[in-house]
Amino acid sequence: MAGLIRVKPDADLDGVIEILERDGAVIVEDFIDAETLAGLWEDFGPVLDSNSYSDNWYDGLRTRRVSSLFARTAKLTPVVTQRLFLGSARAIMQKPIPMWIGRSRQEITPSIQISATQLVQIHKGQGKQPLHRDDALYQRSHPGATSRVMVMLALSKFTAENGGTQVIPGSHHWDDERPPHAEEAIPTVMPPGSGLIWLGGVYHGGGRNVTDEPRTGMTLALDLGNLRQEENQYLAVPREKVLEYPEEVRRLLGYDRCPPGLGWYEMQDPYIVLESEEARRAAGLGELADSRSA
Numbered sequence: 001m002a003g004l005i006r007v008k009p010d011a012d013l014d015g016v017i018e019i020l021e022r023d024g025a026v027i028v029e030d031f032i033d034a035e036t037l038a039g040l041w042e043d044f045g046p047v048l049d050s051n052s053y054s055d056n057w058y059d060g061l062r063t064r065r066v067s068s069l070f071a072r073t074a075k076l077t078p079v080v081t082q083r084l085f086l087g088s089a090r091a092i093m094q095k096p097i098p099m100w101i102g103r104s105r106q107e108i109t110p111s112i113q114i115s116a117t118q119l120v121q122i123h124k125g126q127g128k129q130p131l132h133r134d135d136a137l138y139q140r141s142h143p144g145a146t147s148r149v150m151v152m153l154a155l156s157k158f159t160a161e162n163g164g165t166q167v168i169p170g171s172h173h174w175d176d177e178r179p180p181h182a183e184e185a186i187p188t189v190m191p192p193g194s195g196l197i198w199l200g201g202v203y204h205g206g207g208r209n210v211t212d213e214p215r216t217g218m219t220l221a222l223d224l225g226n227l228r229q230e231e232n233q234y235l236a237v238p239r240e241k242v243l244e245y246p247e248e249v250r251r252l253l254g255y256d257r258c259p260p261g262l263g264w265y266e267m268q269d270p271y272i273v274l275e276s277e278e279a280r281r282a283a284g285l286g287e288l289a290d291s292r293s294a
């Protein structure tokens, strides 16, 4: 494949869904307008500049990552509601599922939800990230129903040299035994404001940056709404009540990270965050300072 298919923002939704189902990925030019892009830089630029590099090889020792994005800006509506992104996520994931309730056969359509958000700024000297599937988090078998549709929004330009996301088109159709090879991946090349939409089952990874300029992207994942606890324990149980329970129960309540990496908060095991809060309260220092305001 020469390159990923590119479409304009006024493209026909059904056509984009067809490309996504076949190739697993598509580039939407002008995913957001210049004003939205400038607004995101206004809110995200300072936090990226003050952030340090990731502390592990997988996330990238020359890569800066910032999460909790909906808490750091109020300007993400045009991104998450972008017609082709939200439209294809709904069409691909919100498929009615038949079930019996007594003698009544019903079809229930799941919702979708915002899952992970992250700024990923790849600096000079960062090598390629290992190719992976983001939906591997849910440990479902492939090929199978799509549980994640996500976007990589270009906040800076993406090139083959600066780390533009490496993608293996069509790899969401592969089974779980077939390994990805770097030679099969193609770089995402797009100007700032464009977005790469891709399915969670597609092998991809950050590229190598051999230029002097950082490559800045923002990921936003939409996941199937049924991948969650039944009762919303975070709302149901106030934090001070959670802290009255021992570690095992706190983790069962959801303050835990499911391997290989679901449920993190600020890229950490949420249990550690809970412990820090407990220590602060015990020392009379009040609730944990909000690291997102950094």
Ligand SMILES: O=C(O)CCC(=O)C(=O)O
Pocket (backbone or CB within 6 Å): 120, 129, 134, 152, 163, 164, 165, 166, 204, 205, 206, 207, 217
């Ligand atoms: O930075 C990129 O281009 C991709 C990052 C990525 O795939 C990830 O961290 O899961």
Ligand SMILES: [Fe+2]
Pocket (backbone or CB within 6 Å): 132, 133, 134, 204, 205
């Ligand atoms: Fe990824």
